[in-house]
Every structure is written in C-alpha cells, then in structure tokens.
Amino acid sequence: MNEMREILEKLVGELGISGSEQSVSDLIEKEMKGRVDELRKDKLGNLIARKGSGKPKVMLAAHMDEIGFRVKYIDKKGFLRFVKVGGIDDRTLLNQRVLIYGKQKVKGIIGAKPPHLQKEEDRKKVVECKDMFIDIGASSREEAEKAEVKIGDPIAFDRPFSILQGELAIGKAFDNRVGCAILMGVLKQFKGKEALHGVWTVQEEVGLKGARTAAYALDPDLAIALDTTTAGDTPEVEEGEATTEVGKGPAITVAEAGGRGLITDKRILNWLIESAKKAKVPYQLEAGEGGMTDSAAIYISKTGVPCGTISIPTRYIHGPGEVLSLKDVENAIKLISIALDNLDSLNITRS
Numbered sequence: 279m280n281e282m283r284e285i286l287e288k289l290v291g292e293l294g295i296s297g298s299e300q301s302v303s304d305l306i307e308k309e310m311k312g313r314v315d316e317l318r319k320d321k322l323g324n325l326i327a328r329k330g331s332g333k334p335k336v337m338l339a340a341h342m343d344e345i346g347f348r349v350k351y352i353d354k355k356g357f358l359r360f361v362k363v364g365g366i367d368d369r370t371l372l373n374q375r376v377l378i379y380g381k382q383k384v385k386g387i388i389g390a391k392p393p394h395l396q397k398e399e400d401r402k403k404v405v406e407c408k409d410m411f412i413d414i415g416a417s418s419r420e421e422a423e424k425a426e427v428k429i430g431d432p433i434a435f436d437r438p439f440s441i442l443q444g445e446l447a448i449g450k451a452f453d454n455r456v457g458c459a460i461l462m463g464v465l466k467q468f469k470g471k472e473a474l475h476g477v478w479t480v481q482e483e484v485g486l487k488g489a490r491t492a493a494y495a496l497d498p499d500l501a502i503a504l505d506t507t508t509a510g511d512t513p514e515v516e517e518g519e520a521t522t523e524v525g526k527g528p529a530i531t532v533a534e535a536g537g538r539g540l541i542t543d544k545r546i547l548n549w550l551i552e553s554a555k556k557a558k559v560p561y562q563l564e565a566g567e568g569g570m571t572d573s574a575a576i577y578i579s580k581t582g583v584p585c586g587t588i589s590i591p592t593r594y595i596h597g598p599g600e601v602l603s604l605k606d607v608e609n610a611i612k613l614i615s616i617a618l619d620n621l622d623s624l625n626i627t628r629s
C-alpha cells in the first residue's frame with residue numbers, strides 16, 4: 279500500500295493537462311526503465327512499454343493527461359483569462375488555487391466579481407468560467423510577462439496529495455494518474471510469455487486521441503483500459519443513479535455512455551469477472567450513461583479489438599480534489615494480474 283501511495287503522490291505532483299503530458303511521461307519512463315523489455319515513445323507522445331513477445335498480444339492503456347486550462351489572454355492589469363481543457367464543471371473553479379506552467383511555475387488563484395458587489399438575483403446564478411480570471415499577483419500585463427507567463431501556457435489545479443480516513447486518498451488528477459500507477463504495478467509484476475504492451479496514452483480528455491493512434495499501430499488481440507469512474511456513494515445521489523462505490527472494489531465496465539462508448543466484448547467481460555473471483559477481489563459492474571474511456575477508441579480500431587475497461591470509483595471526478603480508495607487500487611492490480619495469468623481461459627481468435 280505504501281509503495282502505491284508513494285508512486286501516486288509523485289504522479290499527481292506532475293503537470294499533465296492534455297497535450298502537455300511530457301513530465302508525467304518522463305516520470306513513468308524513469309520508474310519503468312530496466313523493468314520491461316522495451317520502452318519507447320510514438321509520434322503523438324504515447325509512452326509504450328513491452329514485456330514478453332508471445333501470443334496473444336495484449337494492450338493495457340492508461341491515459342496520462344488530466345483536465346485543466348490554458349492561458350487565453352493577459353489583460354492590462356495582469357489578470358489572466360483562460361480556456362478549459364477537458365470536461366470541467368464551472369462550479370468547481372471559483373477561488374481554487376492553480377499553477378501556471380510557463381518557463382517557471384507561477385502560483386495563482388481563480389477569482390470573479392465579489393458577491394458583495396453583485397445584485398441579489400445574480401448571486402444565485404452560477405458564475406461562468408468566461409466571467410472568471412486568474413490572479414497571479416501581477417499589476418500589469420508587462421509584469422505578468424516578466425514572470426514569463428504567456429498565451430497557451432498550461433494551467434493545473436494546485437492541490438497536494440493527502441490521506442483521509444479509511445485509506446481514502448485525495449488529490450488532483452487521480453483521473454487518470456491512478457490508471458497510470460495500476461499499469462506500472464501490473465507491468466512490474468508480469469512474468470507471462472504473452473506480449474504485454476502497456477501504453478500510457480496522451481490526450482484522452484479531449485477526444486481519446488492517443489489511444490486511437492496507439493491501437494492502430496499495435497493492432498492488439500485484446501485490450502483493457504484502466505481509468506476512473508464516477509462513484510455514486512455520496513449524499514444527494516439517488517440510489518441507482520451511479521452504481522459504483524468507493525472501497526467496494528474496482529469497477530468492470532459492461533457498457534459506457536449508454537453504449538455510445540465501449541460495449542464490452544462478452545468473452546472479455548466473463549474473463550474479467552472470473553479473474554476477480556479467482557483473485558478473491560471484490561468487484562462492481564458498471565453500465566454507465568456518462569463518460570467514455572480509451573477503450574471506446576481502441577475497440578473500433580482497424581477491424582475491431584475485443585476490449586474491456588477497469589475503473590477505480592472516484593468521488594468529485596474532474597474537480598480539484600478527487601477522492602478514491604487505495605484498497606481499490608491494490609485490488610485492481612491483483613485482478614488484472616490474475617486475468618493475465620489466465621489468458622488461456624480467454625478464447626480470442628482473430629480472423
């Protein structure tokens with residue numbers, strides 16, 4: 279558990295908004311060097327590790343990118359306007375601390391017109407992102423530029439990793455550094471003869487882009503995406519609205535986004551469920567209506583790839599402080615490792 283906590287803390291400490299995943303990729307590369315048979319990067323920035331060379335060819339994918347922002351404009355008084363990168367609820371933004379990653383890291387806070395100066399009826403409305411700004415303490419555009427902040431610079435939430443009660447962790451970017459950490463854990467343990475390709479993908483949050491090109495190039499016999507999913511175990515969520523709970527085991531996806539995303543191959547689904555039972559790991563089934571994962575792109579690559587997704591139930595997903603259970607993370611590694619040991623039971627043939 280401690281090792282997982284350490285690596286997760288390191289991973290969320292890095293910047294990795296979509297299109298700016300370099301430092302996350304560098305960290306993973308450093309950790310995995312010498313522990314796999316091959317480690318390389320493709321043209322889009324996906325980091326690809328391989329262990330073993332037999333059949334079948336298995337692809338595990340975890341996206342490195344997190345949601346965030348980019349500098350859109352610096353005004354005369356030195357305040358920054360910004361664009362969102364990925365799906366973000368405006369209500370989570372106000373008064374959050376952020377870091378702008380220019381030549382150096384610059385601290386800032388997201389502000390808006392003070393409520394005391396708003397009309398009664400406006401106070402009840404949600405402040406939209408377009409009416410917010412980032413205050414870095416600069417008093418003019420020139421001063422902001424002196425701090426080497428410029429248009430396009432990536433911005434991420436500034437939120438340290440920490441531990442709550444019950445082995446729950448809180449931090450930014452668990453979506454999807456936790457998937458990255460699981461992939462690292464599985465690859466380190468893997469001793470099979472099959473060709474296991476671990477892909478840390480780029481730009482998932484803005485259209486599943488890295489997974490698409492990586493799957494095309496690898497053309498795997500089967501694939502599993504590792505990600506996070508919305509937990510429905512907090513107050514005000516009606517029973518049945520979101521079915522996974524934090525700490526009750528990794529979620530095995532049956533279908534994503536009402537079937538617009540991945541529809542899990544039946545053989546893969548059974549294999550994962552049987553593996554969870556064999557590993558004596560609790561698991562939860564999920565048929566979601568909302569988001570998609572890298573699987574949605576991988577499974578329709580080329581002539582189609584039998585695919586599944588394993589997710590860690592997470593509260594406050596895409597917010598500045600996401601919450602998940604470290605036990606679920608350990609159990610996900612166990613489940614996938616046992617599944618890979620039992621590839622024989624999975625009858626995947628290709629035409």
Ligand SMILES: [Zn+2]
Nearest residue numbers: 453454505506
């Ligand atoms: Zn994700």
